[in-house]
Amino acid sequence: MLRAHYFVFAYEIFVVIYMFAISATGAAGEDIDENYVRQLLGNLNTSFDPCEDFYAFACGNWAQHYDNDAYVDVPGYMDYEVNKQLLSALLVDRAANKSGIAQQAWHYYWSCVNLNAPALNTFLRYVQQALHFEWPILRADWQRPWQNATHFDWLRVVGGLRAYGLNGIFITQDVNVRFANATQYLLEVHAQQPPAVAPPALVLRLKDVESIFINFGLTEPEARNVSAGVIALEKSLNDALSTLTLPPPSTSNVSEANVTRANFTSLEMNVNDLIELVPEIDWRGYLLHTLGREVDLEQQLLQTYSYDLPYFRKLPALLAAHSNETIAYYIMLKFMFQLSGDLPTGMTDVQKSTHCMRLLRGYMPLAANYLYEEHYYKHRRVASDAALHRIFNKLRANFAQLVNANALQLNAAERAYILAELDGMQLRIGNVPHEAANLTSQVEEYYADINMSPSDFYGNHLQLIYGSVRRMQARLLNVPRAANATQQLIYEHNFETSSSSSPVKIFDNVVLVPYGYLQLPLYDHRLDALFQYSLFGFILAHEIMHAYDLFHIVYDQHGNFNELGLDVAQHYWSFINCTRQTELNDVLSENMADVAGLRVAYQTYFGPEEISTAAEQPHNITADVLKTGSRFENETPTQSQQQPVIGLNEIPNSLANSSPRLWLGNFTRPQLFFINSVQFLCANMPRIDALNVQPMHLGHDMHDVRVRRNWFNLEHFAAAFQCARDTPMNPTEKCRWW
Incomplete structure (x- = not known):
């Protein structure tokens, strides 16, 4: 101090x-x-x-x-x-004992600069409590089986973590405007981000994953075994993505035939339409956990691409080929990697x-x-x-x-x-x-x-x-924004x-x-x-x-x-x-x-x-x-x-x-x-x-x-x-x- x-x-x-x-x-x-x-x-x-x-x-x-x-x-x-x-401004306001937003901003900054021994697993404990869920790595008694070993609702966890920034894992979703009416918003749902566009920090590498599990207290053989399962899941997902007719990320081969005219179809629909097209996924439950509220299945508009649909249909079966514990570890690692750059680690x-x-x-x-x-x-x-x-x-x-x-x-x-x-x-x-x-x-x-x-x-x-x-x-x-709003x-x-x-x-x-x-x-x-x-x-x-x-x-x-x-x-x-x-x-x-x-x-x-x-x-x-x-x-x-x-x-x-x-x-x-x-x-x-x-x-x-x-x-x-x-x-x- x-x-x-x-x-x-x-x-x-x-x-x-x-x-x-x-x-x-x-x-x-x-x-x-x-x-x-x-x-x-x-x-x-x-x-x-x-x-x-x-x-x-x-x-x-x-x-x-x-x-x-x-x-x-x-x-x-x-x-x-x-x-x-900005630091100067915060210090001036602090010296003047100002309250309100300046105080809130100062508390956030102060908690950050005074953070000792930053640890990503603390984030895991916070969201575990918020989502009423147990990460397998954090179970108190390693002698007992993980409580979700036989039943794990990955949609609930991925959807819930969206509120804490996780995105592009199994399903990518964002808020965007409608093509035909930019005054209205809809929810985009797409396949998991392919490796070519995923942030480099989110790419899983075997040695890095093994080190993380060893730091959590696993023995080297245990860490190798768990890590191998996680990497195998990532490979399965990447293989599934590689079979889709994906437009390259923000890029196309230069030819007059395909300039800005993408060889895929954008589909706008409501939730009921998506449920009918892809019944393999519980879309109502996913959106409930993602948005934190019930949605009107007729009124809520979605946008997806034609190449996303076969991926969505295959996704539940693909995940079912891996253990629930492996799926949970995969989600956990992606969430940790997403937040790792935010921790003030190893800094003067x-x-x-x-x-x-x-x-x-x-x-x-x-x-x-x-x-x-x-x-x-x-x-x-x-x-x-x-x-x-x-x-x-x-x-x-x-x-x-x-x-x-x-x-x-x-x-x-x-x-x-x-x-x-x-x-x-x-x-x-x-x-x-x-x-x-x-x-x-x-x-x-x-x-x-x-x-x-x-x-x-x-x-x-x-x-x-x-x-x-x-x-x-x-x-x-x-x-709607009021017509006379200034x-x-x-x-x-x-x-x-x-x-x-x-x-x-x-x-x-x-x-x-x-x-x-x-x-x-x-x-x-x-x-x-x-x-x-x-x-x-x-x-x-x-x-x-x-x-x-x-x-x-x-x-x-x-x-x-x-x-x-x-x-x-x-x-x-x-x-x-x-x-x-x-x-x-x-x-x-x-x-x-x-x-x-x-x-x-x-x-x-x-x-x-x-x-x-x-x-x-x-x-x-x-x-x-x-x-x-x-x-x-x-x-x-x-x-x-x-x-x-x-x-x-x-x-x-x-x-x-x-x-x-x-x-x-x-x-x-x-x-x-x-x-x-x-x-x-x-x-x-x-x-x-x-x-x-x-x-x-x-x-x-x-x-x-x-x-x-x-x-x-x-x-x-x-x-x-x-x-x-x-x-x-x-x-x-x-x-x-x-």
């Missing part, structure tokens, strides 16, 4: 220093552009040629200035800073603090947003929001010009389809209803059902997961999205901007417009473009499935084939958003003349249309393009004695635009490479690959840096989307 008090005392000192630093920064507001450029150019590594490796040039020295074990890249750094800020005090604050952000997102709003953003919301909405609206207007320039050769109906969604797209800054008459009361009402204890992390954590799942499932009641929505997301500072395009046709990125070194509304549009403007443009990527184009402005989107997607083939990417997946969609988002941001800042030739430009822009000097033949550079922002003869007086390294070269506005556009992707790439993270699990290419693969496709890049033909950043063939 002394250790914990010392830890908090150290952070209280940090709060004072941090708040003083904020005040000092505000006092120096007039130097914000100079300080920003100093930092920006400090990240450059000019030993690299920007035409050879632009990422290394623009970000090569970033790791020297941001060398910390707590993060490996700019997004991680921004999350790290937000975590510190600082690492534990960061980890616990991330859990708070992910599992109490409204509370975290509320604290940030009240302590950091409220005082600058008016000015910051106005600047962001101005950028957002200009980006939308310029993309509309691109659509009407019609490089994709869409017909009138297809263009109208695109523009309708663009017209209705909204920007939301911070996931908190800040316009509420009494925000504090609304947030406390939202969390009225929780009771955080400062000394019970396990109970607290399961409470928060339970509340999050139940709120998501409550959408299935389809309670209250801002609170968007519910998964843990990864809620705990991230990165902006995201969500299904409600909203670009949601968390608070984390709305601070330096990424954004400040007082910055020169060049720095705002080239970095945060590009991020917003990237998210706007996600409305039209491979997987979202089929949903219209209301969120309804629309076959017109399939027709629009057929126009993407020239770009897709140009990129030579062989799979249609999230990585390709991210690259599409990079390529088009960079173009939209660039033309928005530099002016509409950048799209004057859009209709004539082919999707594949070859060097034949470029002059030797790397400019378009008919291009007339604007005054802003020709004027250097920073040059040897234009050093601000306050920086006249700065190191020449910071001011080398005459960087024009286009050059600074591109340099700045990359900054949110700067990273310590050797450390990331050592982590062996795969793009498939990230959903996008690695940071350096993104820049090397996508930035050269904007022809203005080669013009800005005067890159010779056929250099890596000025290849003969460039790919254009929009």
